[in-house]
Amino acid sequence: MSERVVPPAARRRRRPTKQGVVLSEELIVETALRLIEEHGADALSVRRLGRALGADPSSLYRYFRHTDDLMLAIADELIGRTMRTWRPTGDWVADLRDLGLRMHAGALAHPRAAVLSSYRVTGRAYEIQAVETILGVLRGAGFPDAEAVRVYHAFVDQALAFGALDGASAAMPRPAQEAEDDVWRATYARLPADTHPHIAATARHLVADMRRTSYPAALDLLLSAARARLVAD
Template sequence: MPAAAIPAPPWRAPKKAPAARQPLSAEAVLSTALRLVDRDGLDALSMRRVAQELGTGAASLYAYFANKDELLEQLLDRVVGEIPLPRADAPDWKAEVKRACFASRNVFRSHRDLVRVARANIPTGLNSLRYAEALLALLRGAGIPDRICAWAMDQMSMVIIADAVEQSIHEELGRRTEAEPYLNQVRDYLAALPADEFPNLVALAPTMIEGSGDERFQFALDLMIDGLATYARPSGGAA
């Protein structure tokens, strides 16, 4: 009997079919990398994993990206491109800024923990530049001074990123379905503290866990943007 016709022993693990080789391009690499992050999270992403998905060797990816850091930068910029641009001609600039912040947060949250790449990083990709330009046009058009515009954009980004990162951590810990029992435990723990030493924590224990993630994010935006509005000049124009 030919060797090829001999069946494999039943205890031997079946061999995996080799990954089908796909046409290689920067776009194919980015699409594959994003699919990996969406499926397995940021820590699972590597040049080797992307190459395996594409049916090629990791060395071939370096023709398009100098290293993993460059791949991550461009991957983040690709995701930023999914965010609708703020409209400078919106009739209510405060509502438009809040809408843009929610849209940014929702896009980042739709891609697992990729938003971690944005921490301590100033995005300079084309999509990021276009978004920043549109947001600055909206703020300057509201008559907010230039320095306040620049700083406000930075601080709003920090709030969005922090919220998205926290959400991704909770999801990785499996608290998406266990949030209520966990929060109730926190409430009960605070309420049981010695009232003579921690009177305010005891009094506010129920309030500390109130509100959905959306409500708390809206509250943060209201605080920031209502404060920002105090710098706006009714006549418009930038200082």
């Protein structure tokens, strides 16, 4: 085995698969994303990906050292897609709000990649570009360097963390999701006011609120606190 993975630049001798496909890092990443989009995050395994590509699973290890590596490549592609369609307006709060919602939506569609990219640094091209852009927005808004980094970090992690969780929730089978709803309606909403006064008093809101993601609310809180801190200087 020794060194399985060849740096992309040195790739030359492309040879078609038994089924006639010419592999490449891009093709693998794209196929992986298509697989996730069409059949859910759980449908992504090395073996299934190989099957979808028309290649032996072990061939993929010529391009990625292990699954994590592949996930990071997917994550970077997702970052790229998110940033590609984003246009800043100059209003930093509105811009970051929009970007946060986009990141969240992207992560939500690809929870497994999101979960990885949230605690891993890809160090790849699109990630670097995103870091530079967001830091630019914050420094442009007037945040001093240390504070800009702190807000950047909290902002990004919040978007990715909520994205990963809401994605996992959305990936649950339909009946399971309805069962969750039922817990709020059947268990929580029926607790007597004398033993659980606060739940009883807010039951109506709980049932309505807990079925949605709380990310937009959390994002607004974070951004408004950051703005308040900026003004306070």
